[in-house]
Amino acid sequence: MASTTTxxxxxxxxxxxxxxxxxxxxxxxxxxxxxxxxxxxxxxAPTTTxxxxxxxxxxxxxxxxxxxxxxxxxxxxxxxxEPVTIRFKGPDGRATLSVTKIGPNEVEYTVKSGNGRSxxxxxxxxxxxxxxxxxxxxxxxxxGGLGGTRPSPQPGAVVIQMTGHExxxxxxxxxxx
Numbered sequence: 805m806a807s808t809t810t811x812x813x814x815x816x817x818x819x820x821x822x823x824x825x826x827x828x829x830x831x832x833x834x835x836x837x838x839x840x841x842x843x844x845x846x847x848x849a850p851t852t853t854x855x856x857x858x859x860x861x862x863x864x865x866x867x868x869x870x871x872x873x874x875x876x877x878x879x880x881x882x883x884x885x886e887p888v889t890i891r892f893k894g895p896d897g898r899a900t901l902s903v904t905k906i907g908p909n910e911v912e913y914t915v916k917s918g919n920g921r922s923x924x925x926x927x928x929x930x931x932x933x934x935x936x937x938x939x940x941x942x943x944x945x946x947x948g949g950l951g952g953t954r955p956s957p958q959p960g961a962v963v964i965q966m967t968g969h970e971x972x973x974x975x976x977x978x979x980x981x
Contacts, residue, residue, distance in 0.1 A: 864973040875901070878962045878980035881954075885973050892978065894918075894962055895939040901964060903974065911968040915942065924966065932967030932974075957981045 867881040868874035874882060878892045878899075890901040894917040905912035905925070912925040915935050922942040924933030933946035938961050955963040957979045965977040 864969050864971070864975050866975060875976070875978050878978050880976070880978050882976045883973050884966075884976055890976075892962070893980070894937055895960060899937065899962070901976075901978075903966070903976075906972060906974050907968065908970050908972045909968045911966050911974045913964075913966060915964060917942070924964075926968065929970065930967070932965060935964040937962040937964065955979050 864883045866883040870883050870885070872880075872882055872884070872888055872890045874880040875890050875892050878894065884903055884906060886906060888903050890903070892899055892901065896918040899915065899917035901913060901915050903911070903913045907927075909929050909931065910927040911932060913923070913933070915922045915924075915937060917937055920937075920942055922935050922937070922944055924935055924944045924946055926933050926946045928948060931946070931948045933944055934955055936943045936958060953965075954977050955965045957963065959981055962978065962980045967975050969975065
């Protein structure tokens with residue numbers, strides 16, 4: 805009788821777990837409905853809650869995450885949260901992008917290539933700068949309206965666009981032909 809009661813208790817517990825899982829909207833990538841249930845786990849379930857003191861997830865997502873090494877070939881999309889120096893292939897060989905200031909809706913940087921130097925700085929919601937780096941010259945355009953746009957490759961140029969976001973993260977796009 806004791807094993808029947810234990811079996812009923814276990815079955816009732818599994819039923820409650822199944823109902824709660826279904827109500828929570830959990831799903832499986834498998835086409836086999838029995839594969840989603842699987843055997844009960846003996847390890848503790850991972851926690852998905854964060855302590856109240858945790859840093860909020862940046863609102864900015866980038867194709868290359870935060871990996872600035874992805875910019876070495878002058879083609880990347882990176883989220884930047886602090887000052888950093890990025891070396892990349894410029895029109896005249898090696899070039900350097902030094903991000904000197906990052907803040908809520910704020911970005912400042914310097915690009916050096918050969919003997920040339922270009923600076924960009926912008927602040928305000930959706931504001932940023934685009935730098936066009938050519939073999940013998942460079943040019944900047946800073947202001948608003950860059951929030952959702954991405955630069956297009958330009959013949960013979962590396963195009964660098966950086967936009968500040970309200971969470972203190974900057975989104976860097978770098979494209980080359």
